[in-house]
Amino acid sequence: MDAPAGTKQRNPDLCLDEEELLELSRHGDQDAFAVLVHLYYRRVVSIGYRLTGDVALAEDIAQETFLKVWSNLRGFVPQSSRSFQAWVLRIAHNTAVDFYRRHRPTADLDGKLEDRGPTPEVQALRNERDRAVQEAISRLPERSKEVLVLREYGGLSYAEMAETLEIPIGTVMSRLNYARNALRKELAPYMGSVDL
Numbered sequence: 001m002d003a004p005a006g007t008k009q010r011n012p013d014l015c016l017d018e019e020e021l022l023e024l025s026r027h028g029d030q031d032a033f034a035v036l037v038h039l040y041y042r043r044v045v046s047i048g049y050r051l052t053g054d055v056a057l058a059e060d061i062a063q064e065t066f067l068k069v070w071s072n073l074r075g076f077v078p079q080s081s082r083s084f085q086a087w088v089l090r091i092a093h094n095t096a097v098d099f100y101r102r103h104r105p106t107a108d109l110d111g112k113l114e115d116r117g118p119t120p121e122v123q124a125l126r127n128e129r130d131r132a133v134q135e136a137i138s139r140l141p142e143r144s145k146e147v148l149v150l151r152e153y154g155g156l157s158y159a160e161m162a163e164t165l166e167i168p169i170g171t172v173m174s175r176l177n178y179a180r181n182a183l184r185k186e187l188a189p190y191m192g193s194v195d196l
Contacts, residue, residue: 022084026073033073037066040085044092046153051096051145053134061099065092083163089154090164093146136186144179147172 016024016032018039024032044065048058068091076087137145150156150164161176162169 018084019078022073022076022078025070026076033070036069036084040088041066043089043154047089047092047149048096048099050134050137050149050153051093052100053138057099058096061092061096064099065095068095083160086156086160086163089150089156089160092154093150093164097142097146132187133183136183139186140179140182144175144182147175148179148183151176 016035018036021032021036025036041062044062045058048061048065049055052058052061065088069088072091076084078084137148140148146165147161150161151158156164158169158172158176161172165172
């Protein structure tokens with residue numbers, strides 16, 4: 001991803017911790033920022049995909065998220081109560097919600113999985129299961145869906161989710177419990193099936 005013109009470029013042996021990468025990036029170092037993007041890219045795409053159900057939109061969300069992060073990096077001040085990860089994932093979440101509202105899914109909610117050689121029957125069962133999961137997630141209330149996605153696909157702790165969504169931990173736990181129970185009920189036919 002290209003950074004705005006007039007920024008510094010260097011090719012370090014970026015064996016630096018996140019704080020050092022963040023500080024270099026805040027001073028315009030594109031290589032350091034590329035490492036930060038690499039660290040969080042999959043989580044951001046996963047959040048985008050689970051909120052929109054569209055792989056292409058998820059990649060657009062990631063691109064826009066990291067453009068916003070780059071543009072606002074100088075204003076970000078790390079604090080003990082506000083981590084860089086939570087900040088990035090908050091931007092990703094907000095960007096995904098905005099994209100979802102602009103590009104509501106219509107009929108095709110399944111992301112095609114790469115064929116890694118299973119039998120056609122197993123692949124068909126996997127596709128059916130994945131489609132059912134994505135459709136079930138898409139039917140959750142928005143607030144429950146965002147908590148589930150941040151937890152299961154973003155890997156955030158309860159405290160990080162509370163920080164990211166700016167809600168109490170108890171609310172996070174309640175929404176997550178609701179989402180899991182709703183999915184468990186709706187996906188019961190797939191629970192006892194062969195591990196795919």
